Amino acid sequence: MKKYIIYIAILIIGLVLGYVFFGRSVEGSANTKNVSDMTENSTLKNQMWTCSMHPQIMQPEPGDCPICGMDLIPAETGADGLAMNEIKMSDNAMALANIQTTVVGNVSETDNNTLSLSGKIMANEEANAVQASYFEGRIEKLNVNFTGEEVRKGQLLATIYAPTLVAAQQELLTAASMKASQPALYKAVRNKLKLWKLSESQINQIESSGKVRENFPIYATVSGTVSQKMAEEGDYVKQGQPILKVSDLGTVWAMFDAYENQISQLKEGQKIKVTTNAYPNKEFEATVSFIDPTLNTKSRTVAVRATLNNKEDLLKPGMFVSAKVQMSKGTSTQSQITVPATAVLWTGSRSLVYVKTNPNEPIFEMRQVTLGTKNGNVYTILEGLNNGEEVVTNGTFTVDAAAQLQGKKSMMNTSGGKTMTGHEGHLGMQEGSTGENADKANHSEMKERITVSGKFQNQLKQVFKDYILLKDALVNDNAKNAQQAGKQISQSLTKVDMKLLSDEKAHNHWMTIQMEIKASANAIGNSSEIATQRGHFKHLSAHMISSVQLFGVDQEVYIEFCPMADNNKGAYWISLEKEIRNPYYGEAMLTCGEVTETIQ
Known part of the structure; x- marks a missing residue:
């Protein structure tokens, strides 16, 4: 009996030890499995699916490609964990390109019950005066030397030689000798001189001296600032022709643009507070004096005018100002978001900005926005940005170039995937995998030709040659x-005159393209190794293609593509002939490639 008791005790001990050593391990494995399943399920839940042939296709679940019918494959994020539509730049690239960002909107909530308006200072047209010549003649002496000069009422402005007044003075002297017998004639001659703005004292002086004057003065009728010189010394002026425009800047106008949803908060006679960058700590009291009765159908805004006292002469015409209007209780309006013009990229049909999505890292996302009015160098954003977001305001084109290099969506490539600029950029931007079989570059956004002068086109053509x-x-x-x-190429670029581009969009595009072409051309000019030259040629070709698409070179050219260039990433070039002669391989594979586009 004692023996059985020992066996039972050993058995129980064995079961307890087995549970301790193995049961918990099994339980841990199960828990681990559950955690693994949860992670996998979470990954699958956020997994996007794409097509190996058409990487612009993105769907939240597996299936067939709507373009070619192939099975979709999992879309992987980059090696650095970025989303498909995000781009990361190196710190070196950020520093070299001087990329700067700005937080847009008003992140504080202190102004919720105020309406913000943007505008600029203008001269008060009601206080403007035109100093005209009241008789024909030649300006012998002009006493006003420059625009902006201060003049006082009664000040001598000009001296004019007036042949017509010489004859009129002679009539006066003749009539004066007969005033006793013909008083009506004498009075008529004096009145004629008065119509030419001669004073009683001037007329009496001519009569008493008995001498005819050849030169006559013109005096200022108002005090103010000369805002425009409309004649020069030696000019021959007609009767009534303006000589000077004088503005009294004791009061000025502030002109604002108000959107439709803001009109109800504005009325004539309303008091507003105006601030300007010139005096950031000073507020100016103003009164709304006019609200335009018509709406600008293009900008969907109404002009609002406020009159400001400017006795201290602090406010200068042309200054940009902002105003705050106290809103009625219980009402609200959308706060305006503005960005500098340097933040916006144009493609002809879209306006784009780059938003910094990670406050601690140089990670950016392209965002399409809807523009409102432009005040100076600032755009109002109607849609696309939220209050407090951080936007690239300097170096925007460089960020876009980095997006192209990494195969992400960009100004020139709306769908992502393979781009024309797969080669690593000269600013140290990282190159992303674009997929061997991805679609060839999408040039549709860049086909909208910008009209430029023939002189600029000829200068560009020399670069192309x-x-x-x-x-x-x-x-x-x-x-x-x-x-x-x-x-x-570098030498020819220096001869392209950017001043010939009057269109702002054309100017901005060429400024960036020129920088990229110059960097690649310099790298080729400094290298004697053909492999290195071909690497930079890919980057140069991408931007040369952009310039030809945008501005034209007055002849038909062909865009050609070799899928095997740059380690099977593919590369483009421009040719004058349809026949393929491959610059990336030369005699080794001279005919490798195909024509992808013809530019007229």
Whole structure:
């Protein structure tokens, strides 16, 4: 019996130890499995699916590609954990490109019950006066030397030689000798001189002296600031022709633009507070004096005018100002969000900005916005941005170039995937994998031609000719000629006059394209290794294609593509012939490639 008791005790002890060592392990495995399942389920829940042939396709669940019918595959984030529509730049690139960001909107909530308006100072048109000549003649002396000069009422402004007044004075002297017998004639002659703004004292002086004057003075009728010189010394002026425009800046106008949803909060006679960057700690009291009865159908705004006292001469016409209007209780309006014009990219049909999505890292996302009115160098954003978001305001084109290099959505490539600028940029931007079989670059956004002067187009054409010389040198495996062509491109770029571009969009596009072409051309001109030259040629070609698409070179050219260039990432170039002559391989694979587009 004692033996059985020992066996039972050993058995119980064994069961207890087995549970301690193995039961918990099994339980832990189960828990681990549950955690793993949860992680996997979470990953699957956030997983996006794309097509290997068409990477612009993004769907939240697996299925068939709507374009080619192939099975969708999981879309992976980048190696750095970025989302598909995000782009990360290196700290070196940020520093070299001087990329700056600004928080938009008003992040504080202290102004919720006020309406903000933006505008600028203008001269009070009601206080403007035009100093005109009241008789024909030649300006012998102009006593006003420059615009902005202060004049006082009664001040001598000009002296005019007036032949018509010479004859009128002679009539006066003749009539004066007969005033006793013909008083009516004498009075008529004096009145004629008065109509020419001669004073009683001037007329009496002519009569008493008996001498005819050839030169007559013009005096200021008001005090103020000369806002415009409308004639010069030596000019021959007609009767009534303006000589000077004088503005009394004792009061000025502040002109604002108010949106439709703000009109109900404004009325004539309303008091507002105006501030300006010139005096950030000073507020100016103003009164709304006019609200335009018509709506601007393009900007959907109404002009609002306020009159400000300017006795201290602090407010200058042209200054940008902002105003705060106290709203009625129980009402609210959407706060305005404004960004500098340097933050906005144009593609012809869209307006884009880059938003910094991570406050601690240089990670950016392209965002399409709807623009409102433009006040000076500032745009009002109607849609696309939220209060407190951080936007790139300097170096926007460089961020967009980085997006192109990483195969992300950009100004030139709305769908992401393979781009024309796959080569690593000169600012140290990281290059992303674009997919071997991705669609060829989408040029649709860049096909809208910008009209430029023939002179600018001819200057650009010389750069293009040097580019063709470079392409031919690479086709012929001639590194020496390629190096020389790179130097020629740099020299021709310096002769392209940016001042010929009056359109702001064209100016901004060319400024960035020129910078990119110059960097690549300099790199080629400084290298004697053909492999290095071909690497930079890919980046140069991408921006050369953009310039030809935007501005034209007055001849038909072909965009050609080799899928095997740059380690099977693919690369483009421009050619004058349809026949493929590959600059990335030369004689090794001279005919590798195809024509993807013809630019007229």
